[in-house]
Amino acid sequence: MAIERYNPRSAEPRWQEAWSSAGLFETRDDAAGEKYYVLEMFPYPSGRIHIGHVRNYAMGDVVARYKRAKGFNVLHPMGWDAFGMPAENAAMQNKVHPREWTYANIAAMRAQLKSMGLSLDWSREFATCDVDYYHQQQILFLDLLKAGLAYRRKSKVNWDPVDRTVLANEQVIDGRGWRSGALVEQRELTQWFFRITDYADDLLAALDELPGWPDKVRIMQKNWIGRSEGLMLRWGLQDNERLSVAEMSGEGVGREVEVFTTRPDTLFGASFIAVAADHPLARAASATDPALASFIADIQRGGTSTESIETAEKRGYDTGLRAIHPLDPNWTVPVYVANFVLMDYGTGAVFGCPAHDQRDLDFARSYDLPVRPVVLPQGADATNYTIGTEAFTGDGRLFHSDFLDGMTPDEGFEAVAQRLEQQTLWNRPQATRKVNFRLRDWGISRQRYWGCPIPVLHCDACGVVPEAVENLPVVLPDDIDFDTPGNPLDRHAHWRQTTCPHCGGPALRETDTMDTFVDSSWYFARFTAPRAATPTVPAVADAWLPVDQYIGGVEHAILHLLYSRFFARAMSACGHMDVTEPFKGLFTQGMVVHETYRDGREWIAPSDITIEEVDGTRRARRLSTGEPVEIGPIEKMSKSKKNVVDPDDIIASYGADTARWFMLSDSPPDRDVIWTEAGVDGAFRFVQRLWRLVNEAAEALATEPAGGAEGGDAQAALGIRRAAHRAAAGVGDDIERLAFNKAVARLYELVNSLSAAFSQPGFSTDAALRNAGREAISILIRLVAPMMPHLAEECWQVMGLEGLVAAQSWPEAEPELLVDDEIVLPVQMNGKKRGDLRIAKDADAASIEAAALAMDVVRDTLAGASPKRVVVVPGRIVNVVY
Ligand code: ANZ
Numbered sequence: 020m021a022i023e024r025y026n027p028r029s030a031e032p033r034w035q036e037a038w039s040s041a042g043l044f045e046t047r048d049d050a051a052g053e054k055y056y057v058l059e060m061f062p063y064p065s066g067r068i069h070i071g072h073v074r075n076y077a078m079g080d081v082v083a084r085y086k087r088a089k090g091f092n093v094l095h096p097m098g099w100d101a102f103g104m105p106a107e108n109a110a111m112q113n114k115v116h117p118r119e120w121t122y123a124n125i126a127a128m129r130a131q132l133k134s135m136g137l138s139l140d141w142s143r144e145f146a147t148c149d150v151d152y153y154h155q156q157q158i159l160f161l162d163l164l165k166a167g168l169a170y171r172r173k174s175k176v177n178w179d180p181v182d183r184t185v186l187a188n189e190q191v192i193d194g195r196g197w198r199s200g201a202l203v204e205q206r207e208l209t210q211w212f213f214r215i216t217d218y219a220d221d222l223l224a225a226l227d228e229l230p231g232w233p234d235k236v237r238i239m240q241k242n243w244i245g246r247s248e249g250l251m252l253r254w255g256l257q258d259n260e261r262l263s264v265a266e267m268s269g270e271g272v273g274r275e276v277e278v279f280t281t282r283p284d285t286l287f288g289a290s291f292i293a294v295a296a297d298h299p300l301a302r303a304a305s306a307t308d309p310a311l312a313s314f315i316a317d318i319q320r321g322g323t324s325t326e327s328i329e330t331a332e333k334r335g336y337d338t339g340l341r342a343i344h345p346l347d348p349n350w351t352v353p354v355y356v357a358n359f360v361l362m363d364y365g366t367g368a369v370f371g372c373p374a375h376d377q378r379d380l381d382f383a384r385s386y387d388l389p390v391r392p393v394v395l396p397q398g399a400d401a402t403n404y405t406i407g408t409e410a411f412t413g414d415g416r417l418f419h420s421d422f423l424d425g426m427t428p429d430e431g432f433e434a435v436a437q438r439l440e441q442q443t444l445w446n447r448p449q450a451t452r453k454v455n456f457r458l459r460d461w462g463i464s465r466q467r468y469w470g471c472p473i474p475v476l477h478c479d480a481c482g483v484v485p486e487a488v489e490n491l492p493v494v495l496p497d498d499i500d501f502d503t504p505g506n507p508l509d510r511h512a513h514w515r516q517t518t519c520p521h522c523g524g525p526a527l528r529e530t531d532t533m534d535t536f537v538d539s540s541w542y543f544a545r546f547t548a549p550r551a552a553t554p555t556v557p558a559v560a561d562a563w564l565p566v567d568q569y570i571g572g573v574e575h576a577i578l579h580l581l582y583s584r585f586f587a588r589a590m591s592a593c594g595h596m597d598v599t600e601p602f603k604g605l606f607t608q609g610m611v612v613h614e615t616y617r618d619g620r621e622w623i624a625p626s627d628i629t630i631e632e633v634d635g636t637r638r639a640r641r642l643s644t645g646e647p648v649e650i651g652p653i654e655k656m657s658k659s660k661k662n663v664v665d666p667d668d669i670i671a672s673y674g675a676d677t678a679r680w681f682m683l684s685d686s687p688p689d690r691d692v693i694w695t696e697a698g699v700d701g702a703f704r705f706v707q708r709l710w711r712l713v714n715e716a717a718e719a720l721a722t723e724p725a726g727g728a729e730g731g732d733a734q735a736a737l738g739i740r741r742a743a744h745r746a747a748a749g750v751g752d753d754i755e756r757l758a759f760n761k762a763v764a765r766l767y768e769l770v771n772s773l774s775a776a777f778s779q780p781g782f783s784t785d786a787a788l789r790n791a792g793r794e795a796i797s798i799l800i801r802l803v804a805p806m807m808p809h810l811a812e813e814c815w816q817v818m819g820l821e822g823l824v825a826a827q828s829w830p831e832a833e834p835e836l837l838v839d840d841e842i843v844l845p846v847q848m849n850g851k852k853r854g855d856l857r858i859a860k861d862a863d864a865a866s867i868e869a870a871a872l873a874m875d876v877v878r879d880t881l882a883g884a885s886p887k888r889v890v891v892v893p894g895r896i897v898n899v900v901y
């Protein structure tokens with residue numbers, strides 16, 4: 020009987036329906052088994068899933084299905100990170116309400132995800148723009164406010180004067196608004212912040228207790244938190260006419276400048292002081308110096324991101340002020356205003372040591388300042404050591420440094436710190452030790468409509484008042500317009516007007532909404548009790564958390580993960596749960612990349628070309644015209660280069676299982692995978708091959724041979740069982756380590772060896788082989804199931820096996836089938852190695868001799884003659900003497 024090709028188009032929806040009506044993936048908190056929480060980073064509802072999602076979710080689904088088969092109570096939920104700018108952009112461009120746009124996109128993407136056959140608990144689904152979700156988030160906000168973890172302060176923002184909106188640093192391009200092109204201004208606005216810096220030490224220290232995280236992510240977080248130990252060091256200013264103390268605010272300002280330094284050991288190499296453009300000293304000095312004032316205005320336009328500052332050319336302005344060296348009252352250095360000093364780090368002022376800091380060196384070369392090396396690298400000659408274009412930041416011995424000479428930098432740090440802690444300037448210590456963090460408090464205010472409203476109001480009598488919990492949620496108004504720029508909430512006719520819950524008088528609502536990173540900082544906790552009337556049910560959250568395996572893109576390695584770690588701590592502090600590290604295991608998957616095609620300046624989509632191989636070189640042509648096009652480099656899939664493949668197309672033509680299999684098969688999961696047509700074809704061929712194998716086996720096993728199967732080839736049957744059990748153990752291990760590509764390779768191998776074994780004559784009539792074959796096929800199907808769940812169900816059915824594979828337990832390998840009881844003996848002839856003999860470990864000398872003499876090389880060499888003698892050292896070696 021001819022076997023029909025496997026048709027995913029009819030099979031896949033059928034099995035999705037079967038799983039769903041059996042409620043197989045709906046998780047009960049009280050179900051049997053140890054808990055296992057697997058989560059993939061939830062998507063932004065842009066409208067369509069992309070191939071990166073397919074890879075991400077396929078991986079998570081393999082883990083979920085595998086753990087379920089291992090008897091765990093698995094939680095595998097899905098939701099939508101649904102607030103944010105794109106919905107508002109769509110509203111402005113296409114006149115569609117952000118809510119409609121978002122929910123329509125969610126519907127489309129939900130259908131796409133369902134077509135992938137993911138074993139998700141859809142009953143827990145939510146979107147962060149659901150009123151219920153942001154209601155709970157408003158409760159959390161009020162709790163943080165009460166705990167002192169949320170506060171308001173003035174802070175600088177990038178202001179686009181045309182769009183009348185605040186821009187994120189990434190939205191400022193060359194000093195201009197990304198949309199309007201207007202010159203961006205720095206404005207001070209009162210904004211809401213979360214006090215993440217309260218946890219800086221803990222967030223850093225706890226990284227060491229996350230062995231389930233990739234090292235690279237822990238390092239990135241460490242650098243982001245950026246703990247450094249240094250000195251706050253005060254420099255007196257030389258008397259001067261230009262600064263009148265009255266112009267400045269605060270004591271001592273006008274007479275001194277305080278810097279933060281991690282390298283006080285290099286003090287004898289100091290050659291200037293530099294302060295940030297918005298440092299009070301810069302402001303004071305500019306009052307009498309219009310050129311300085313315009314210099315300051317100029318560099319303030321450059322954008323405030325650390326990145327733009329680090330890449331910008333170093334520029335400075337000499338204020339004419341001079342600062343007195345803390346270790347030598349007769350030595351003064353010039354004071355500059357410079358663009359490479361940030362106001363919000365340390366004190367906003369530095370001393371520059373060009374020889375040992377690259378930024379200082381670049382600056383010194385531009386302004387002709389001295390470059391005095393004070394750290395001598397090991398092996399360098401003190402009499403002629405100079406610095407060229409590269410600062411020396413390594414270890415060595417201090418020199419040209421008075422009482423520090425001969426010390427290491429660390430010793431020098433201590434010696435300077437001790438001396439300057441004792442020394443005083445105007446009756447206060449000249450220096451104090453200080454630990455600084457690069458981490459800043461998290462500014463969460465956004466002047467946008469499509470976000471979670473910050474639930475506070477402004478009352479003339481009471482000031483800033485939190486909304487009463489019983490008045491929550493503060494719901495976004497529906498009737499808004501996007502015709503004018505700015506925040507629609509500000510312009511709404513009456514939404515702002517409300518009553519103060521404190522005094523009952525009139526009050527105005529806050530119109531800032533929260534950064535969407537807030538939404539994604541606790542969704543993993545909400546999934547544990549998605550319909551609760553409180554943000555969490557603490558006992559339930561504690562039972563499920565931490566997430567055992569979190570999977571997502573490395574682009575979220577810093578902010579999202581750090582904010583989530585902060586939220587877990589803040590929520591624990593407010594009694595919502597008792598777990599401070601939200602993600603026990605973290606895996607960051609690589610990207611999906613694809614070749615690019617272009618014709619001159621025009622990029623062409625893979626679906627519009629055809630590839631042929633001519634004499635070993637690949638050529639691409641346009642499908643429509645047949646004209647040749649250039650094959651470009653392999654790059655991250657992007658709309659602009661058109662090198663994207665649409666998961667819908669792939670699923671429609673090959674089926675979800677093929678797409679999943681290919682995504683898992685080709686590369687280690689943390690590396691980029693190259694999407695190729697050939698690769699997908701290969702995966703599809705494997706699908707068909709597996710299908711044929713199972714069908715042939717089913718046919719052979721269905722009909723009992725006349726008179727019943729008999730006896731059996733015990734050795735061959737054992738071989739089949741070994742192959743299957745070894746694969747079961749190996750694939751399980753591979754999935755535990757998320758080495759999906761290795762699991763795939765093992766399954767290819769198993770299919771090969773089973774195909775060979777089943778096609779042996781006599782297979783269908785040999786009782787031992789039939790039994791081994793039946794067992795092996797049932798193992799194979801269960802091993803394939805986490806990766807190709809639909810095909811596995813179809814095969815299970817063909818074999819006449821009961822129930823759904825998705826509900827079967829993982830095949831446990833029998834340990835005795837895993838031990839290797841064969842050994843390999845080197846075979847020599849006249850003392851020279853001629854080959855290897857594979858034989859049972861416990862074979863006796865006589866059978867080893869017989870087996871050796873039966874080897875091809877031995878027979879050929881002897882050419883019919885008998886050997887003089889055969890020396891067998893069991894377990895070691897065979898030597899044939901002739
Ligand atoms: C003198 C010095 C000499 C420095 C030397 C470095 C090398 P981290 O490790 O990031 O804490 N610095 C301090 N405040 C700054 C600011 N607001 N903007 C720009 N740079 C600032 O870096 C600390 C070092 O960064 C400090 O130590 C200071 O320069 C600079 F050979 O002081 B150092």
Ligand code: ZN
Pocket residue numbers: 478479480481482484519520521522523524526
């Ligand atoms: Zn009031």
